[in-house]
Amino acid sequence: MGATPVEGGVEFAVFSRNGERVDVCLFDEAGEREIARLPLPRRSGDIHHGFLPGAGPGLRYGLRAKGPFRPESGHRFDAAKLLVDPYARRIDRPFHWDPILAAYGTETVHLVPRSIVTVAEPDLTRRGRETTPAFIYELSVKSFTMRHPAIPEGLRGTLAALSEQKVIDHLQHLGISHVELMPITAWMDERHLPPLGLSNAWGYNPLNFFAPEPRLAPGGEADLRALCIRYAQAGIGVILDIVLNHTAESDEFGATICLRGLDNAVYYRHATDDPGRLINDTGCGNTLALDRAPVVQMAMDSLRHWRACGVAGFRFDLGTVLGRTETGFSADAPLFAAILQDPDLANALLIAEPWDIGPGGYRLGEFPAPFAEWNGRYRDDVRRFWRGDPGAAGALATRLAGSSDLYAAGHRGPQASINFIAAHDGFTLSDLVSYAGKHNRANGENNRDGDNDGHSWNCGIEGPSGAPAIAARRANDVRALLATLFLSRGTPMLQAGDELGRTQSGNNNAYTQDNKEFWLDWERADGELIAYVAKLAEVRRQHGILGADTFLTGQPNPNGARPDVTWLRADGHALSDGDWHSLDALGILLAEENEAMLILINRHSGAAEFVLPDAAEGKGWRRVLNSSEPKADEELVGGRLTVFSRSVSLLIESSAA
Structure with a gap:
């Protein structure tokens, strides 16, 4: 499919079931002047195709399709x-919104980017099952690099900037195993943004699933390939956040610029009782029909293409759409079946955002293995506990133990849970504890956009x-929130900038804010x-008990050893069912054959004194982490320990001095 250089010329192949004719429009070397318009002469089923002799890589072209206009x-x-x-x-060139793109019968040649014929590059796919992430770091290429003082100004805002040594040093210092890049495929602003003087900063509005955004990758896919090679050498995997649920062509008032003009009725999902009405399970105006063969093929070809560029896997935005029929x-x-039978993609990292806004759209815990999922329940339950919500301790314990309520039934372990407290879509970690409500007026929608219940709070005064x-x-x-994240079973994910103390001034939907602030x-x-985040990641690496891919059960051990987990009150006694509702301080004793550790959590506004359980014979408890005093020296602890207000302490069992 597409334009493929072969000996003597270029083969073109374009899908259009309902189209009567597809033309290839050729442009000069600068892409400014149309020099020829050639109909594809042959049709095999729904594929229009033809051969252009003498053409080769670098050719700039576009398509036009003739067919019925019956909305x-x-x-x-x-x-x-x-x-x-x-x-x-x-x-x-980048895409830019213009109302002409949506006006029937109006020429758009002066507005639309030209496609470029490219030569096939070597396959960089890493064979075999990808290594399970230990620590994922979500970042926006432009936001991350535009103000970095060690990055040359000419590179800022691009994929190439991420290869600078100072960037890699930062990632390695934090202990990152995988970087998750927010969308890098070509996108266009939503049509309401340019009149407001705003632009899309996140990229979740694609128009093509193969071409990198020119502003991020001026060198095309070569820029991504170079990054993947560089990061692999540094021991870091690259995950792409990919948007296969909708396109920027939006609703019936949107642009005709790609799929809509080639076969709107096939590529997008329409109401069964009203073929003219687009289904909007994404909230973005349209929804890709990913249960239809040509759409499944396009999605699969896209994933294989990015894998060949060297990426370790994918995070699927609004992933419920992938499973909709x-x-x-x-x-x-169909798309799940296609991915899971593919000998390479089934071994890639597959992470779903397990919700969309359509009927029955929240499907957390229901994706097939080996998919992992962004665990929104983890985010909300951890936030609710630390905010001080009554009865939240029991839910916190379930999340700390790996979320077996979500994943055990599907025979998936805790590593299926991507644990996070903040991500791009919502408050930053700093704003989470500084604002009781959203402050999104800069987005131009009168503060109506964004989540209305982010389970946030302000310590003292707002803002x-x-x-x-x-x-x-x-x-x-x-x-305390960060300690909770790294001491939980599952895969921790951090939003870039949260380790810097980043603020968005209470804006919890900053997709419109592509600016210095x-x-x-x-x-x-x-x-x-x-330094504190780096220490948390190091503690997690050093103690495999924290990242084990088994759920904590608390069941008695038949050989008389400790259970894998014992839930404790501050007085050292085991928690009973009646303790959980009003619990503000708890201890978690984790035990394996050769390792034991004790997590002490206190969300009281004052200090709490914990009675420590007995250590094994010849051993004692040693505190290695104290969230309220992160620079405190490690110390040996006796039978009691004071844990300061709203903090977490971690103790390990070690040989007595």
């Missing part, structure tokens, strides 16, 4: 619209505060917080 039947062909090849692996969500949906006491309380809460401020980075 009430789902058909929106418009030969006046220049179309980007959905299989183009490179485009020559005409009858709803199914773990046996920024110069008061040292309030700043200290907020920093204390952030450290929202790019990471490296000059004001909190060095102590960076």
Whole structure:
């Protein structure tokens, strides 16, 4: 599919079931002047194809499709619209919204990027099952690099900037195993943003699933390939956040620029009782019909393409759409079946955002193995506990133990749970403890956009505060949240910038904020917080009991050894069922054959004294982590330990001095 260089020329192949004719429009070397328009002369089933002799890599071209314009039947062909090849692996300029793109019969050649014929590069796919992530770091290429003082200005905002040694040093210092790049495929602003002077900063609005965004990758896929090679040498895997659920062509008032112009009725899902009405399970105006063969093929070809560029795997935005059919969500949906039978993709890292906004869209825990999932329940339950919600301790324990309520039935272990407290979509970690509600007026929607219940709180007063006491309380809460994340079973994920103390001034939906105020401020980075996150990751690496892929059960051990977990009150006694509702302080004793550790959690506004359980013969308890005093020296602890207000301590069992 697409344009393929072969001996003597270029083969073109384009899908259009309902189209009558597909033309290839050729442009000069600068991509400015159309020099020829050639109909694809042959058709095999739904594939229009032909051979262009004498052509080769670097050729700039576009497509046009002739067919019926009957919106009430789902058909929106418009030969006046220049179309980007959905299989183009490179485009020559970014997409920009213009109302003309949605006006039937109006020429758009001056607005649409040109597709570029590219030569096939060597396959960089890493064979065999990918290594399970130990620590995922989610980042936006532009936000991460635009204000980094060690990155040359000419590289800032690009994939190449991420290869700078200072960036890699930071990732390695933190102990990152995998970087999860927010979308890098070519995207376009939502149509309401340009009139407001805003632009899409996140990239979750794609128009092509093969071509990198030219602003992020001026060198095309070569830039991603170079990054994957560089990171592999540094021991870091690259995960792509990929958007296969919708396109920027949006609803019936949106653009005709790619799939809509080639076969709107096939590529997008329409209401069964109203073929002209687009299904909007994504909230973005349209939904890809990923249960239809040509759409499944396009998705699979896209995933294989990115794997060949060297990526370790994928995070699927609004992943429920991947499993949707005409009858709803199914773990046996065609795209899942295609991925899981593929000898390479089945071994890649597969991470689903397990929800969309359609009927029955929240499917956390229901994706087939080996998919992992963003665990939104983990995020909410941890936030609710530390906010002080009554009865939240029991839910916290379930999340600390690996979320067996979500994954055990599908025979998946804790590593299926991607644990996070903050991500791109929501408050930053610093804002989570500084704002009781969202402050999104800068987004131009009167504060209506974004999550209305982020389970956030403010320590002292709402918003920024110069008061040292309030700043200290907020920093204390952030450290306690981070300790909870790294001491939980499952796979921890951190949003880039949270280790710097990043703020978005309470904006919990900052996709419209592509500006200096929202790019990471490296000059004001909190060095102590960076060191604290690095220490948490190191503790987790050193103690395999924290990352084990088995659920904690608390069942008695038949050989008389300790259970894998014992839940304790502050007085040292085991928790009973009646203790959980009003619990503010608890201990978690973890035990394996050769290792034991004790996690002490206190969300009280005052200190709590814990009675420590007996250590094994010849051993004692040694504190290795204290979230309220992260720089405190390690110490040997006797039979009792005071844990300060709203903090977490970690003790390991070690040989007595």
